[in-house]
Amino acid sequence: VTCPETERLIVFGLGKSDDPELEAHVQTCDDCQADLLTISVLGGAGRKEEVSEALISSLEDQIGGRAFIFFWRDCSGS
């Protein structure tokens, strides 16, 4: 049995196409199952990650504080 091209597996693994033929193949192929797991993990299939504005704002505050410390160290030469 020939394994599908990687790009076809990627499109399927990222949930961007229905592919019954490929799906049937994957059931019987350990290599394609492993590749599909990798694709879905890295591609985040099935879970949409979001970054809240509150988190970004908290990061900006932290970075602002650090930037001030670096600036102060530069000026004081310590």
Next chain:
Amino acid sequence: MIDPERFWEGEHEYFAEIIRAFGPGVRRAVRAFSESEDDVDDLFQEIFTLVYEKRRKFRGDGPFAAWLNRVVINHCVSHYRKKRAEKKGLEELMARGAAEGVHSKPRSPEGEMDREEAVRRVWIGLEALPDKEFEAVVLRLIEGHSPREVSEAMGINKASVRSNISRGLRRLRRILQGDEK
């Protein structure tokens, strides 16, 4: 594509734009090494603070996403190893406690552990990929760019993009299947 000058400058508003654009991919990696939603946020903040501090190390001669993901994965893996070492110490302590009659925490169901471990292995394995394979996998899978966009970002043709991704996946498969460390 990012504007390296603005990134190096450390302009806060631009940095926030970068977090919005690349944050979702970073959170996927971070989640694989975290035990709770609070951990995800803490590690995520740690990483972007580190990215800010290291920003001048980005040379601007390759895709930003690849540089960023190297920083992310290196940090996540070392965070994970540190936590695992702490946990091991704690488990040894608890085992001694159990031997002395102290109740120990029950383990998670085996299937759940297997899936979590497999997910972590994928991310840890990514660290071992050679640069071109790493770049192609990051841009196509984590950032979700089309093969044409990956080819433009890397300055190579689409056939080379395909073969880099295939080689990268093959290497990760061997790691997942336990044939390679």
